[in-house]
Amino acid sequence: MKATKLIFAAALLLAAACTTSKQASDGILRTQVPARPAGQEHALELTVPALDTVRIGIVGIGMRGASAVSRLSFVPGAKIVALCDVEPDRVEAGRQTLLNRGLPEPAGYSGSEDAYKALCERDDVDLVYICTDWIHHVPVALYAMEHGKNAAIEVPAATSMEDIWALIDKSEQTRKHCMMLENCCYDFYELSCLAMAQAGVFGEILHAEGAYLHYLDPYWDAYWNNWRLDFNRKHEGDVYPTHGLGPVCQVLNIHRGDRFKTLVAMDTKSVNGPLAVRKRTGEDASDFKNGDLTSTLIRTENGKTILIEHGVLTPRPYDRMYQLVGTEGYASKYPIPQICVRRGQIETAAEANHEDLDQEKILSREEIEALQKQYPNPVLTPELEALAKEVGGHGGMDFIMDYRLIYCLRNGLPLDMDVYDLAEWCCLGPLGALSIENGNRPVEVPDFTRGAWNRIQGFSYAFAE
Ligand SMILES: NC(=O)c1ccc[n+]([C@@H]2O[C@H](COP(=O)([O-])OP(=O)(O)OC[C@H]3O[C@@H](n4cnc5c(N)ncnc54)[C@H](O)[C@@H]3O)[C@@H](O)[C@H]2O)c1
Numbered sequence: 348m349k350a351t352k353l354i355f356a357a358a359l360l361l362a363a364a365c366t367t368s369k370q371a372s373d374g375i376l377r378t379q380v381p382a383r384p385a386g387q388e389h390a391l392e393l394t395v396p397a398l399d400t401v402r403i404g405i406v407g408i409g410m411r412g413a414s415a416v417s418r419l420s421f422v423p424g425a426k427i428v429a430l431c432d433v434e435p436d437r438v439e440a441g442r443q444t445l446l447n448r449g450l451p452e453p454a455g456y457s458g459s460e461d462a463y464k465a466l467c468e469r470d471d472v473d474l475v476y477i478c479t480d481w482i483h484h485v486p487v488a489l490y491a492m493e494h495g496k497n498a499a500i501e502v503p504a505a506t507s508m509e510d511i512w513a514l515i516d517k518s519e520q521t522r523k524h525c526m527m528l529e530n531c532c533y534d535f536y537e538l539s540c541l542a543m544a545q546a547g548v549f550g551e552i553l554h555a556e557g558a559y560l561h562y563l564d565p566y567w568d569a570y571w572n573n574w575r576l577d578f579n580r581k582h583e584g585d586v587y588p589t590h591g592l593g594p595v596c597q598v599l600n601i602h603r604g605d606r607f608k609t610l611v612a613m614d615t616k617s618v619n620g621p622l623a624v625r626k627r628t629g630e631d632a633s634d635f636k637n638g639d640l641t642s643t644l645i646r647t648e649n650g651k652t653i654l655i656e657h658g659v660l661t662p663r664p665y666d667r668m669y670q671l672v673g674t675e676g677y678a679s680k681y682p683i684p685q686i687c688v689r690r691g692q693i694e695t696a697a698e699a700n701h702e703d704l705d706q707e708k709i710l711s712r713e714e715i716e717a718l719q720k721q722y723p724n725p726v727l728t729p730e731l732e733a734l735a736k737e738v739g740g741h742g743g744m745d746f747i748m749d750y751r752l753i754y755c756l757r758n759g760l761p762l763d764m765d766v767y768d769l770a771e772w773c774c775l776g777p778l779g780a781l782s783i784e785n786g787n788r789p790v791e792v793p794d795f796t797r798g799a800w801n802r803i804q805g806f807s808y809a810f811a812e
Contacts, residue, residue: 378508380794409478420444422750474752514769534594544671549675556655558668563659564660584782594669610779
């Protein structure tokens with residue numbers, strides 16, 4: 348009897364060691380990397396056969412889904428064939444949007460949290476576009492890919508390492524796209540700085556910063572079933588890292604010649620989080636986990652650093668930081684776009700006035716505009732820019748993202764963002780939590796490509812011949 352108990356305890360310990368973190372003698376925490384099943388290949392530069400019209404089913408027609416219905420209805424070659432939400436009135440509102448534009452009536456699914464299954468099982472859907480709360484992203488995406496559909500998922504697509512690996516494995520097995528809808532990669536300034544960085548204007552980029560600093564107190568009540576504040580209450584780490592991380596990872600060629608190696612996360616104590624809950628429910632909420640501000644530092648294989656911040660609980664101006672620090676220049680976006688380059692800077696001690704802290708020459712608005720003209724981003728044609736500004740979606744960036752997704756699918760091209768981008772940008776949540784829970788120790792970031800991070804050299808967009 349005793350021996351059975353001992354074997355049982357040993358088995359439990361082994362299972363715990365496999366599913367949680369391991370700590371090696373170097374003090375770095377490591378998570379389990381599931382072996383790639385035999386016969387399964389990486390999904391780098393994945394393509395699916397070109398589609399003349401991309402037939403879309405949208406799941407989750409809340410605030411974000413409703414604007415996706417409207418935006419996608421303007422994208423050439425996109426056709427919305429089905430809508431799904433737990434709440435029937437949200438499906439009806441989406442249907443009305445399409446009918447008001449004179450477009451065909453979509454099929455509607457609602458009434459339960461499983462209603463999306465019938466949408467995914469349809470024969471006439473090529474792309475399932477997922478705008479639910481965070482908990483429902485992954486089950487819908489997995490079911491969609493299992494049923495032969497490509498999946499596009501709102502940010503953050505996944506919030507646990509298990510879910511991240513499940514999406515990677517499903518995309519690799521089914522050879523279907525699994526893209527995260529990271530719209531901030533398509534904002535005009537970021538597009539422009541990416542083109543300048545690729546042309547070498549800033550030299551070698553050594554450090555980058557990004558953030559999601561947005562005071563959400565006025566918005567908490569707008570989310571379905573209070574999902575967003577609830578998630579922050581239950582989780583530590585940067586729970587919304589991808590707006591800050593996506594654009595700088597494209598500049599730094601992550602899994603296209605460089606990769607994340609380790610990260611360290613730190614957060615402040617929770618003050619306004621519990622207050623936000625108490626204000627709404629009267630509950631004590633002293634169990635609130637997310638700090639008012641979370642900072643994560645990443646170091647890459649090639650010796651670069653990235654700082655990512657998350658702060659949604661304290662009153663402050665909206666800010667995604669977006670900063671590039673290169674050997675020859677610098678760019679940042681907030682509160683106003685600033686660029687400087689070595690040329691024109693004070694270079695010698697004889698010229699320098701140590702009392703004057705404003706000597707570094709920031710380019711004027713006209714000079715920045717001239718640089719932007721000199722180094723256009725190939726995605727941003729004048730026609731697309733005009734249409735994006737007309738349709739809108741955070742000033743147009745959301746439309747450019749949708750346009751590129753549909754364009755690539757219609758032309759059988761790899762998408763701008765693959766399932767490994769999704770994994771790298773989402774892992775800050777669970778891995779940052781692991782760091783915080785273990786006294787801010789460094790955590791190894793797995794190579795989500797499982798050995799292929801150096802195969803592609805440099806981030807680029809695909810275009811039809
Ligand atoms: N990229 C951006 O700029 C941006 C901006 C805002 C929100 N988002 C993301 O968009 C997503 C949705 O956010 P939101 O602000 O629209 O939230 P929301 O609460 O307004 O909408 C969520 C919707 O999902 C529906 N839903 C939940 N479970 C479902 C299920 N199983 N099947 C069908 N429908 C289901 C709910 O009924 C609700 O209508 C989140 O992932 C969020 O992070 C992205």
